[in-house]
Amino acid sequence: MKSSKLEHELSLWATWFNSHRPHMSLRGRTSDEIYFRKRAANTLPRIEPRLGLKHSSPCAKPHVMMAGKAGRKVDVKLAFLEGRHHLPIIQVLRE
Numbered sequence: 001m002k003s004s005k006l007e008h009e010l011s012l013w014a015t016w017f018n019s020h021r022p023h024m025s026l027r028g029r030t031s032d033e034i035y036f037r038k039r040a041a042n043t044l045p046r047i048e049p050r051l052g053l054k055h056s057s058p059c060a061k062p063h064v065m066m067a068g069k070a071g072r073k074v075d076v077k078l079a080f081l082e083g084r085h086h087l088p089i090i091q092v093l094r095e
Helices: 002-019 031-035
Strands: 074-080 088-094
Touching: 002 031
Parallel strands: none
Antiparallel strands: 074 088
């Protein structure tokens, strides 16, 4: 019974590591984004909560298009893979 529990925990960690954790060596992409040739989340249009910033603001490097208007409120959602606090999943959502 202990080995199946350990296998489950290792499977959860591998899922989190490959699906949710961005890697510096992969330029901020996840392993799954590379392997499955998905568009990297860090190249999607950004959400800009600061008022008055233009779409081509130099402080927004790497240069990524902005989703919606500047100054829109955002909500940061923190979840944990199957309730494991050592496996965080962070989402930034537009209100």
